[in-house]
Amino acid sequence: MPSWELELAAKENGYSAVCGCDEAGAGPLAGRVYAAAVILPEGLELPGLDDSKKLSEKCRELLYDQIAAQAVAWAIAWVEPEEIDEINILNSRIKAMQMAVDSLSPQAEFALVDGNRDHGDRYAVKTPHKLIVKGDGLSVSIAAASVMAKVSRDRYMVEMAGLYPNYEFERHKGYGTKRHYELLQEFGPCPIHRRSFLKKL
Numbered sequence: 363m364p365s366w367e368l369e370l371a372a373k374e375n376g377y378s379a380v381c382g383c384d385e386a387g388a389g390p391l392a393g394r395v396y397a398a399a400v401i402l403p404e405g406l407e408l409p410g411l412d413d414s415k416k417l418s419e420k421c422r423e424l425l426y427d428q429i430a431a432q433a434v435a436w437a438i439a440w441v442e443p444e445e446i447d448e449i450n451i452l453n454s455r456i457k458a459m460q461m462a463v464d465s466l467s468p469q470a471e472f473a474l475v476d477g478n479r480d481h482g483d484r485y486a487v488k489t490p491h492k493l494i495v496k497g498d499g500l501s502v503s504i505a506a507a508s509v510m511a512k513v514s515r516d517r518y519m520v521e522m523a524g525l526y527p528n529y530e531f532e533r534h535k536g537y538g539t540k541r542h543y544e545l546l547q548e549f550g551p552c553p554i555h556r557r558s559f560l561k562k563l
Contacts, residue, residue, distance in 0.1 A: 364411060364505040368494060369404070372472045377490070381435070381470035382503025383463055384477075385455045386414070386511035390536030391546070392529070392555045393519055394440040395451065397458035398510035399466050399473065401434040402503055408432075411505050413498035414512040426513040429506045436506075437465035438514045447558045453482035462507075463489050476504045526552045 372380045385397040408428055410421055417425070430436060439461035441454040449457070456479070463473050473489045476497040480487040497504040516535055523531035528549045534542050536554075543562070551560060 364413075364498070364500055364502045366405065366502055368474050368492070368497075368501045369402075369503055372474065372492070373404075375472075377472035379434075379468060379471045380503065381463060381466060381473050382497070382501050382505070382507040383459050383473050383475045383487075383491075384498055384504050384508040384511055385459055386508070386515045387536070388451055388455055389538075390556075391538050391542065391559045392443065392531065392536035392552070393522060394442055394515065394554075395446060395454050395458055396438060396440045396511045396515040396518070397455070397462040398436065398438050398507040398514065399459070399462040399470065400429060400436045400503055400506040400510060401466060401468070401470055402429075402506055403432065403434055406432060406502070408502070408506065411502060411509070413496075413505060414508040415498075417509070419516070422509050422513050422516075425506075425509045429510060433506070435466040435468055435470075436510055437462045437467075438510060439465060440515075440518075443554050443556045446556050449484055450482065450558070451556075452479060453484045456480065456482050456485040456487060460485065460487050460489070463487075474501050474504050476508065522554055526554065528552070
């Protein structure tokens, strides 16, 4: 379960404003990649908080509202599918995460970043930071960011389902499920599909 250990360690090193940062939607065949950055009040307890992938949709939605109401600061950023095709998904993830951190008010002095990559060939995390592999299961701030990013992206994909009803985005959120591939074979890609992800077609 996520704890405050990593945030407290950063504060012991002299950083007072520590954010968690995570992204959602690196793998799907369609839609934006999202990132979130969150600064929580020290010691805040959010019952049920965990890696967003382990939580039910109902639980994520509930936590989203609690985090939005109680965070010191939170921000969401994204990169559009056309740009993902242009700069690749790694650069897009890094760009979105740095944009989210930059959008925080008050600003973060230090970021705990989920994953093992902090730069591509075109973008890098510039804020002082520490990479945490599987951080969304270790840090409360990263777990909070994972929830904010996942819920924001899921809501966007439901909106896209209204624009492009042939693809059932509300069901699979753009991921490469068997059904999604069947619909792609039938209808071809739509404007929000990542062309660079569709090599199998």
